[in-house]
Amino acid sequence: MSHSTPVDRPASESPDAAPTQVAGQPSAHPSRTTELASLKIRLRAALRQFPDFPSPGILFEDILPIFIDPTLHEALIRSLELHVLQSGNGQKPDVIVGLEARGFLIGPSLALRLGASFVPVRKQGKLPGPCETQAYDKEYGQDFFQMQCGSIKPGQKVVIVDDIIATGGSAAAAGELVKKMGGSLLGYVFILELEFLKGRDKLQAPVFTLLAGQEGKTT
Numbered sequence: 001m002s003h004s005t006p007v008d009r010p011a012s013e014s015p016d017a018a019p020t021q022v023a024g025q026p027s028a029h030p031s032r033t034t035e036l037a038s039l040k041i042r043l044r045a046a047l048r049q050f051p052d053f054p055s056p057g058i059l060f061e062d063i064l065p066i067f068i069d070p071t072l073h074e075a076l077i078r079s080l081e082l083h084v085l086q087s088g089n090g091q092k093p094d095v096i097v098g099l100e101a102r103g104f105l106i107g108p109s110l111a112l113r114l115g116a117s118f119v120p121v122r123k124q125g126k127l128p129g130p131c132e133t134q135a136y137d138k139e140y141g142q143d144f145f146q147m148q149c150g151s152i153k154p155g156q157k158v159v160i161v162d163d164i165i166a167t168g169g170s171a172a173a174a175g176e177l178v179k180k181m182g183g184s185l186l187g188y189v190f191i192l193e194l195e196f197l198k199g200r201d202k203l204q205a206p207v208f209t210l211l212a213g214q215e216g217k218t219t
């Protein structure tokens with residue numbers, strides 16, 4: 001099949017009726033849990049999959065249709081906001097860190113909702129001034145991430161957001177940069193987790209994902 005043709009997700013890959021509970025976190029407020037569960041069903045239905053993009057063997061998960069529909073876009077940001085509000089033992093983040101590029105689609109809106117700063121992690125060579133740099137591997141390649149020195153103050157509480165966690169390489173590198181800045185990492189938030197790649201095992205802070213996918217895949 002051409003990589004320009006999206007495929008339907010089988011019903012067996014729709015395990016999202018209940019929120020993913022992170023061990024050690026308090027249980028959710030019941031009405032928020034119900035709201036989150038119904039939002040997740042709508043978000044799941046919007047995702048599209050493209051086989052062999054950007055390279056053979058990769059089943060690409062396209063999150064962009066969410067942003068075409070303003071009601072879904074709103075539902076996404078509300079879902080992430082609800083999660084952050086009901087987790088972290090009552091600690092609200094001072095800073096939301098978003099990863100270039102798709103993390104920029106959600107990070108600033110979430111930061112505004114939470115009354116937090118937004119700070120970008122960018123790919124090497126895009127940020128002016130002194131930067132910290134971290135190399136990383138991802139599902140389909142290698143890259144370098146950077147943050148501007150001083151963009152997080154020592155001790156500030158940070159949540160890292162991105163669209164997808166695959167191998168966890170990108171998120172782990174962002175976590176290293178936050179650590180180099182002296183930030184205190186409360187956790188990670190993703191729309192979708194490719195569980196078969198076990199990316200969360202690379203991360204040193206609690207991980208929340210709205211949706212899980214590609215459970216049957218092994219390579």
Ligand SMILES: O=P(O)(O)OC[C@H]1O[C@H](OP(=O)(O)OP(=O)(O)O)[C@H](O)[C@@H]1O
Binds near residue numbers: 140162
């Ligand atoms: O868990 P990993 O294996 O590190 O992969 C996940 C990352 O890969 C994609 O980013 P990518 O840099 O490919 O594209 P983007 O610039 O469109 O965000 C995705 O948006 C995540 O950031």
Ligand SMILES: Nc1ncnc2[nH]cnc12
Binds near residue numbers: 058059
């Ligand atoms: N399978 C995938 N689909 C979309 N983005 C990704 N980033 C890493 N792996 C991905």
Ligand SMILES: [Mg+2]
Binds near residue numbers: 099100101102162170
């Ligand atoms: Mg990305």
